[in-house]
Amino acid sequence: MFAPLPDKPDHPALEEEILAWWDAERIFERLREQNRGNEKWSFLDGPITANNPMGIHHAWGRTLKDLFQRYHALRGKELRYQNGYDSQGLWVEVEVEKELGIRSKREIEEYGLAEFAQRCKERVARYGELMSRQSRRLGMWMDWENSYFTFSDTNIEYIWRFLKECHARGWLYKGHRSTQWCPRCGTSLSQHEQAGDDKYAELTHPSLYVRFPLLDREGESLVIWTTTPWTLTANVAAAVRPDAEYVRTPHGEWWAKERADGREAVEAKRGDELVGWRYRGPFDDVAAQQGVEHRVIPWDEVSLDEGSGIVHIAPGAGTEDFELGREHDLQVLVPVDEAGRFLPEFGFAGLSTEEARDPIIEDLRERHLLVEALEITHRYPICWRCGTPLIFRVVDDWFIGCDAIRQPLLDANQEVAWTPEFYSRRMDDWLRNMGDWNISRKRYFGLPLPFYPCSCGELTVIGSKAELLERATAPVDDLPELHRPWIDEVEIRCGSCGEAVRRIPEVGDAWLDAGIVPMSTLGWQNETAVPHGYATGSAREVTKADLPDHAYWEQWFPADWVSEMREQIRLWFYSISFMSMTLIGRLPYRAVLTYEKVRDETGREMHKSWGNAIDVEEALDNMGADPVRWLFSGQNPSQNLNFGYGPANEVKRRLLTLWHSAKFFVDYARIEQFDPAADPGELQPLDRWLQARTAQLVDEMTDAYERFWTPELVRSFEAFVDDLSNWYIRRSRRRFWKGDRAALHTLHRALVDAVQVVAPVMPFLADYLWRALRSDDMPDSVFLAGWPEPGRHDEQLVAEVAEVRRVVELGRQARSGAGIKHRQPLRELVVQGAERARGHADEIAEELRVKEVEWGEVEATELIVKPHLPALGPRLGKDLPAVREALARGEFEEVDGGFRVLGHDLGPDEVLVERRGREGWAVAADPESGITVALDTTIDPELELEGRVYNLIHRLNSMRREAGLELTDRIVVRLPESEADLLAHADRIKDEVLAVEIETDGVAEPQITKV
């Protein structure tokens, strides 16, 4: 019992030891066995992409997930502990492309889709394993072998069912529209993927003013402005603002008057008078422009804040252009292919939009169409996955209409408990503004969309693998998984005309994969449970996940709680909500905790290329998991967290107080051979206070866990440890020296309870200390010990001591303000307020080393009032100097919290007030609690002598420590003759330093000898 603790914890080493011990003793398994069959607490894990090593920002979410799972398990609940990995879609493909040195879709096809799929699976398996290991090191308890991987055939089939349902409701359609397009990835991206600030970069682009010569007005031209030269090849119209004024310069150039920049005007017209004018396009000679008639159209949205006030319109290369094109029946010319390279009929064949920039500008210049070529730096959208600047293309994509589901989702969101609360409104905003869901990606290793459009007009949506096989035109013998290229070989028979139909080549948005998991992993509408039944298709070799039956789904759906980063509002929270609402009309979660981003310790974004990124493994190896978890838990989740060694070291320093308290106990418990089961004897008031204070801790922590509010866990625990160490232990030291059983008993109970309630936050340190503190009748691990019953409450007593501690704190403040050492005894302290502390005057006197503590008005105070210049200066103007001088002379009256001076009434916020002690007194005040104290700073010869005695005691005890003496060793002290006067207090000195004898015998410095 009570194995000794080292002087301070080596977090990483201690954590490795606990990890190994948890494994050896099967602590997690035993916890699960203990809770099996109990009331359930359902947590649903949002999948993390198994694609790279874990980032430190993942550790925040994983800390929160583990923390609340551990808490609910300690409360006896049964949990599922299923972890999830996202495992297909664009982000996996992009990483594998990098790995293989592939730069385009063409190269993927040359490499072979089957091989490419294999590489994707290998990467996911590799990083899934790595992330599981890193998560375990963080302390996360999950059923790792049972992790779900979204590329499982089972998962895919569930999504097919959802898509079939959408089709049955008429929500599914193929849209021909302009979308943001990544030329590198060769696919369009959807609104929810591209939302958010980090999806933009500051980029420098050309800023061109270009002349479009008018056909029916000899020598005149429109001047348009563009930052995307490549789109000029697809120009079909120019838009003017109908109500704006346009002017012609002597050179025949038409500009909006507001943008003409002082150019001379020889003619003026309203915008609507320009509508219908025909002009020669900038690239009329390319093949694609043959037969296109360019004209001026009206558009109310033309900006007069930038450019020329005339906007060039290319419906095939811009979203607004496309919409205008529909309205005015304009031709849609798409100049670039999937890879963003020019199609031959637009000239510049094979060049990228970037590469074509300079040749286009040169070409315009040679043909005298260029008015001016400048540069502009602006916020420009980039691909969320690969960082390539996006372009707009008009393409066919598949969409799910969302109008029918919008209101049900908004209604259901009102029932969800969001933490922090205001994120609920963010969800509402997203739901109100979400556009139709673009679900198709022109890619390879992803969810195969089961859409089979027949030339007869019939669209078949397949809902399961069985249905696919049944409707196949020929027996299918080679379909190892529901992925390309294998699935592309299967043709089905059209139900309407009987023709053979092929699948569309597109794969699905990865958020479909993650969005279905509340159904697919819990076995919704699955008749019989299948062991390892989720480990199908690509997932066969990477997991042993089961496919439960519908009864299981009924038990675990909806999740009691989910937790992900704030940006998941428009991603995972959105997709699971959308899919569950569609399939069963309910949301899949009851409560959400969401949190912001991790920055570096100076508040900058972390980037590998900036050298300020810290990866998870480095953090855990060097800081330890508990300090990292403590840092995350203490953070208000609605604010970004600044992560780094500085903050982590600060946490370690704070955790030391707990460690020292536990070590203090263990050291004395060993000396006394303390037995927690033995009768403690009579408790003292301080013991009863610690019991009540511990009960308060248990209440506060329980409440914070129930509210999912981790900053309060950290605040409450640190305040408790401060009380424990800096009040209880400080005030009881002498009792421990004497082996007081009541004190040992009380401290033991408090430490055990504290370790229990903090265990979910820092599981390693908690279990390590638990093992040091436990007696034989207690469970092996704190995680098998359940939750402590709050002991006897005594709010009155706790409030009293809180007030005592505030008085002591103020007393110390006054003392250090006056520059008097803490060891120097003083005569008197006067306390104003703090009525509840009256019964503790002796303790206050002892703590502050004053002879007397009295309650009374602290009138020994000089009031110093100065003008608060920013507030008062403007109001008083020229009177200010006189008022300032009057204040300095003390010529003012106090009136209703403010001051009257020279006939002016100054409010409390117009002055700076400082209370200073009268000569010989030091004053400190706490406006919040209304407590003021005044300390008599006079040091008479008697006090001075006592001060020297305390200095000596302090010095001798330091010498004991330096000499490595045990706590029980007795000593003999020798003092120089010059210190002989201190012997008047010989008994006190002996008592404090465990001396059997003190003598003066000519030494130059004090000496100690062990006896």
Ligand SMILES: [Zn+2]
């Ligand atoms: Zn991209």
Ligand SMILES: [Zn+2]
């Ligand atoms: Zn047909």
